[in-house]
Amino acid sequence: MFRGLARADAVSFANRGLQYGDGLFETLRVYRGEVPLWPRHLARLREGAARLGIAVPEPAFVEARIAELMAGVEAGVLKLLLTRGDGGRGYAPPAEAVPVWMLAQHALPASQGALRLHPCETRLAAQPALAGIKHCNRLEQVLARAEAERAGCDEGLVRDTDGTPVCATSANVLVLRDGRWWTPSVARCGVAGVLRGWLLDAGLVAEAALSMEDVLSAEGLALCNAVRGILPVSSLGARSWAIPAALTDLQARLAMAYPMFTSPETTP
Amino acid sequence: MFRGLARADAVSFANRGLQYGDGLFETLRVYRGEVPLWPRHLARLREGAARLGIAVPEPAFVEARIAELMAGVEAGVLKLLLTRGDGGRGYAPPAEAVPVWMLAQHALPASQGALRLHPCETRLAAQPALAGIKHCNRLEQVLARAEAERAGCDEGLVRDTDGTPVCATSANVLVLRDGRWWTPSVARCGVAGVLRGWLLDAGLVAEAALSMEDVLSAEGLALCNAVRGILPVSSLGARSWAIPAALTDLQARLAMAYPMFTSPETTP
Numbered sequence A, B: 001m002f003r004g005l006a007r008a009d010a011v012s013f014a015n016r017g018l019q020y021g022d023g024l025f026e027t028l029r030v031y032r033g034e035v036p037l038w039p040r041h042l043a044r045l046r047e048g049a050a051r052l053g054i055a056v057p058e059p060a061f062v063e064a065r066i067a068e069l070m071a072g073v074e075a076g077v078l079k080l081l082l083t084r085g086d087g088g089r090g091y092a093p094p095a096e097a098v099p100v101w102m103l104a105q106h107a108l109p110a111s112q113g114a115l116r117l118h119p120c121e122t123r124l125a126a127q128p129a130l131a132g133i134k135h136c137n138r139l140e141q142v143l144a145r146a147e148a149e150r151a152g153c154d155e156g157l158v159r160d161t162d163g164t165p166v167c168a169t170s171a172n173v174l175v176l177r178d179g180r181w182w183t184p185s186v187a188r189c190g191v192a193g194v195l196r197g198w199l200l201d202a203g204l205v206a207e208a209a210l211s212m213e214d215v216l217s218a219e220g221l222a223l224c225n226a227v228r229g230i231l232p233v234s235s236l237g238a239r240s241w242a243i244p245a246a247l248t249d250l251q252a253r254l255a256m257a258y259p260m261f262t263s264p265e266t267t268p
Helices: A016-020 A038-052 A059-070 A139-150 A194-201 A212-216 A245-257 B016-020 B038-052 B060-070 B139-150 B194-201 B212-216 B245-257
Strands: A010-012 A023-031 A075-083 A100-106 A115-124 A155-160 A165-168 A172-177 A180-183 A205-207 A220-225 A229-236 B010-012 B023-031 B075-083 B100-106 B115-124 B155-160 B165-168 B172-177 B180-183 B205-207 B220-225 B229-236
Touching: A010 A016, A016 A075, A016 B016, A016 B075, A016 B139, A023 A038, A038 A059, A038 A075, A038 A194, A038 B139, A059 A075, A059 A100, A075 B016, A115 A139, A115 A165, A115 A220, A139 A155, A139 B016, A139 B038, A172 A194, A172 A212, A172 A245, A180 A194, A194 A205, A194 A220, A194 A245, A220 A245, A229 A245, B016 B075, B023 B038, B038 B075, B038 B194, B060 B075, B060 B100, B115 B139, B115 B165, B115 B220, B139 B155, B172 B194, B172 B212, B172 B245, B180 B194, B194 B205, B194 B220, B194 B245, B220 B245, B229 B245
Parallel strands: A115 A155, A115 A229, A180 A205, B115 B155, B115 B229, B180 B205
Antiparallel strands: A010 B010, A023 A075, A075 A100, A155 A165, A165 A172, A172 A180, A172 A220, A220 A229, B023 B075, B075 B100, B155 B165, B165 B172, B172 B180, B172 B220, B220 B229
C-alpha cells in the first residue's frame, strides 16, 4: 500500500506531490516522545485522503515509525507528508499510484509574545472541494505570508474573496465578542485546524460568520494551531488589543487537557 | 541563481514544490530538436515567477540544456519545472531560497480522434492572483480529470464556481458560434495556454463570456494546447458534434505557422 516512510532526504521527480501539490500534510507537536493530538491529525488526514482519492495505508506502520523517531524527544515538531506517489505526465491520478509517506523532524519554534497581524490583501478562493483539509496546494498561504513578512508582522489575517475573515496563514483565528470566543467557518476555504476542532468540541469556541468590522471591534483576538497552542494577538494593522482575561482562561483550559501547551505560551 | 538543472531523478524533501506546490511548469513540444513555442512558454514562466516572487535565472542555461537534451529528437515532449527551491517549515518564502530547475523528457502522446468531453462537477475557484499562470497547485485539475476518467471520457470541460465554462483540465476550449471561434477568459481562473495565446494574437480566436448554454448550442467545439495543437471535440455529455469545416481550416492555419502540428492531428 505504501512505498515507505523515512526522514526522507529525497523524493522522485515523478512524485505527484512535486508535480501538482497532489498530497496532504500534518504538522504534529511532539511531547515526551508522543503526539497527544495524533487521533485528530489522523482523522483529518483520512478525510483529506478520501476527498482526493488517495488510499491511506493502515496507520500502524507510520505510528511505529513516529514512536521510534520521537522516543526520548521532550518537545519537537514532526511534519508528516502523504503524497499520491509517482505518476507520468498528466493530471489523471494513475490507478496504480502507490502513496508515499514522508516524515521530517523540526525543532519546536521559539516562544513568542503577542502577535502582530497584517491584514493580507491576498484572498482565499472559495473551493468547497478542498476547504478544511490540509492539502499541499498552498500558494495562497505562501503569497499571504510573504505579504505579512514584508509588512514586518508575525502573521497575516486572510479573508476570502468576499472580504470575510477566514484564518491566519498557518493558524485559525479566535475572536472574543460579548465575552465568548468565535471562529469563522472553514466550509468554503481555510483549514479545519486540529486545535480549532478540539476547542469547538470542548464547547469553548463556537463558529460564527464574522465581518472584518466584527473582528476589528472585538474585545480580543487570538490564533490557535496544533504546534503552538493558543497565542494572543496584540494588533491587526492599526488596531491593537491588550491580552484579555478570557484568553488566559482559554489557555488554562487547554493546558489542563494538553499539558504540552502549558508554558511558556500561557505566560507570554 | 539556480541550483542546477538535470533530468532530475530526485529532489530534496525540503523542496517547496513538494511541500506547497510552490513552483511553475511548462510542457514543451519538441520538433526536430527544437521547441518552436519556447518564447511564449518563457514569457508565461516569467509572468508566473513575477507573480509568485520566484527569481527566474537567465534562460541561456536552461536553453542550452534543452538543446543538448533534444538534439536529434524528431518529436517529443519536455516538461520544465521551476520551484522556489528548498525551505524550512512554514509558508514564508525564504529570502535565501535558490530556485531549482528540473527537466523531464516524455514521448509525444499517441494521436487521437475527436475527443469526448465530460462536463465536470469539480469547479475552478476564482483566484485572480493565480489565474492564467501555470503554477503547481493543480488539485482542481486532478479532481476534474479523475471525474472525466470515471465517466470514460477523454477530457473534461471545467466550469468556475458561477457555472461558467473556463477550459478543459489540460487544454483551452474553442467554441464555434456564428462561424467564428471564441474562447473564455482566464482572468479569474484557468491557464492562459500558449497556443491559445498564439490563436488570439493571430486574430483567429477572440475572447468571449460564454455560458454552458452557449457552449451546448455551438456549431462546433475544439481543444487546444501546446503539445497536441488543435483537437476536435465530438461530444460533451449527451451533446455531439460533427467536425466543422471551420475546424479543419483553423488547424491548417496553425500548421502553416507551426509545421509540427501538421499531421496526424489535422487529419483525425
